[in-house]
Amino acid sequence: MARHYKVLLAIHPALKKVAEPVDTVDANIKELMQDMTRIMKEKKGVGLAATQIGVSKRVLTIDVRYVKKDKPNLFCMANPEILWASETQESEKEYCFSIPEIGVEVKRPTEVKVRYVDEHNQTQEIHATGLLARCFQHELDHLNGIVTLDYLSPLRRQLAIKKLQRLDRAQRLEEAAEKETASHHPL
Numbered sequence: 649m650a651r652h653y654k655v656l657l658a659i660h661p662a663l664k665k666v667a668e669p670v671d672t673v674d675a676n677i678k679e680l681m682q683d684m685t686r687i688m689k690e691k692k693g694v695g696l697a698a699t700q701i702g703v704s705k706r707v708l709t710i711d712v713r714y715v716k717k718d719k720p721n722l723f724c725m726a727n728p729e730i731l732w733a734s735e736t737q738e739s740e741k742e743y744c745f746s747i748p749e750i751g752v753e754v755k756r757p758t759e760v761k762v763r764y765v766d767e768h769n770q771t772q773e774i775h776a777t778g779l780l781a782r783c784f785q786h787e788l789d790h791l792n793g794i795v796t797l798d799y800l801s802p803l804r805r806q807l808a809i810k811k812l813q814r815l816d817r818a819q820r821l822e823e824a825a826e827k828e829t830a831s832h833h834p835l
């Protein structure tokens with residue numbers, strides 16, 4: 649049965665951790681990749697890093713098909729690394745599962761060459777451009793304990809953190825209320 653994972657907010661300490669490399673893509677890592685793909689699809693996101701669900705492993709999934717319908721490519725990556733990045737950079741607003749509703753402008757290289765191990769434990773290399781390149785760099789940041797808020801000025805960062813803290817409290821209250829209701833229906 650698929651495990652239940654919660655997508656953590658950027659203020660959670662797990663998102664500050666540098667994730668551990670994967671030895672081999674075995675059945676466990678493959679299952680993690682499948683769970684991450686499912687979460688990403690359910691939430692209609694284009695990318696997810698294992699750190700965002702509290703798993704400190706260098707694993708990420710990307711599928712940009714939700715915005716670019718012509719490119720239905722699912723990438724499951726272990727130990728991803730950038731081999732080359734273009735000098736040309738572009739600034740664009742990025743949204744993140746761990747930072748709901750707060751878009752942050754981030755300047756990044758427009759093209760990157762990436763090496764990774766796929767779901768069949770095979771080493772692959774791709775040349776990513778456009779949204780794929782941006783998404784990959786965003787997820788790789790997560791594996792290194794970096795979130796988009798870290799690109800903000802100190803003041804704007806503080807404001808965003810306060811907003812996330814309020815959201816975190818609201819989510820906890822909601823969860824507590826759900827548990828309370830559930831306990832009223834014994835079987």
Ligand SMILES: [Zn+2]
Nearest residue numbers: 743744745746
């Ligand atoms: Zn993110």
